[in-house]
Amino acid sequence: MKLITYNPASELATWSPFQRLSPWRDFLESAFELAGTESRQWAPALDVREDDVNITVELELAGMRKEDFDISLEDDTLTLSGRRESKAADRQSESFRSERFSDSFSRSVTLPCAVQADKTSAAYKDGILTVTLPKAEQARPRKIDINLN
Amino acid sequence: MPQELAETENSNATRVDYSTPPVNLRHESDAYVLEVDMPGVPKNGVEIVFDDGKLTLTGHRAKPAGAARLVHSESSARDYRRVFTLDPAIDPNRIEASMDQGLLTLRLQKTEAAKPRRISVN
Known part of the structure; x- marks a missing residue:
């Protein structure tokens, strides 16, 4: 699942078809669950933010431990992967509902500009993994003073 | 679906304002x-209300910090809500809740009378 390098000015960049159809998505998802489709691919929601200095990638995933994430940067592709385990129901307990995904996942993002790989940092807080990638100097906007004669 | 902890139907109006978080129940x-996925909700953003036999779980998202432009978005900005009707066997005074990395876990203890017990034969 790759993000194509986008033109930030384009509306397509923020267009998210499935979010807009969320009630339908809920309906479809519940329909699939009823059909017992357990193997549906799991893709935690991913956001990308950008300012003059950084590219910030956020992955929504509750109930993980820091060490369960695998973060890698190769050329211009950032990959966030890992596995979420569920607390297995033991013999004394009976599971009534199991809607939370517990499986491995992998999301890749093609970064929109060059970044400083060695200064990349990550944090996990309130169930959101945030990877901060400082832009390379040449990718930052520059202000040029021009003297008018 | 168990009779003991049935989910109350959300009204259409509720569905528009909140997203429905996935739950595990054992x-x-x-x-x-009960485990509820609420990524983006800090501990102080959790609201648990028990009223008239209904347990309402609401998660308020933290507002994104900074002014960075959103260039790709899949997450929902909506808060989370789910409503359950509690079995009378659950003691509403003994509901324990914890929030860890966006995962809300509730332990709903049964009343003493509803717990299994061993009866010895004289």
């Missing part, structure tokens, strides 16, 4: 354990 001998 039944242990003395309690029900």
Whole structure:
């Protein structure tokens, strides 16, 4: 699942078809669950933010431990992967509902500009993994003073 | 779906304002354990209300910090809500809740009368 390098000015960049159809998505998802489709691919929601200095990638995933994430940067592709385990129901307990995904996942993002790989940092807080990638100097906007004669 | 902890139908109006978080529910001998995925909700953003036999779980998202432009978005900005009707066997005074990395875990203890017990024969 790759993000194509986008033109930030384009509306397509923020267009998210499935979010807009969320009630339908809920309906479809519940329909699939009823059909017992357990193997549906799991893709935690991913956001990308950008300012003059950084590219910030956020992955929504509750109930993980820091060490369960695998973060890698190769050329211009950032990959966030890992596995979420569920607390297995033991013999004394009976599971009534199991809607939370517990499986491995992998999301890749093609970064929109060059970044400083060695200064990349990550944090996990309130169930959101945030990877901060400082832009390379040449990718930052520059202000040029021009003297008018 | 268990009769003991039935989900109350959300009205259409509720669905528009909130997203429905996925839950796991398991039944242990003395309690029900409910796990709710609420990524983006800090501990102080959780609201648990028990009223008239209904347990309402609401998660308020933290507002994104900074002014960075959103260039790709899949997450929902909506808060989370889910409503359950509690089995009378659950003791509403003994509901324990914890929030860890966006995962809300509730332990709903049964009343003493509803717990399994061993009866010895004289």
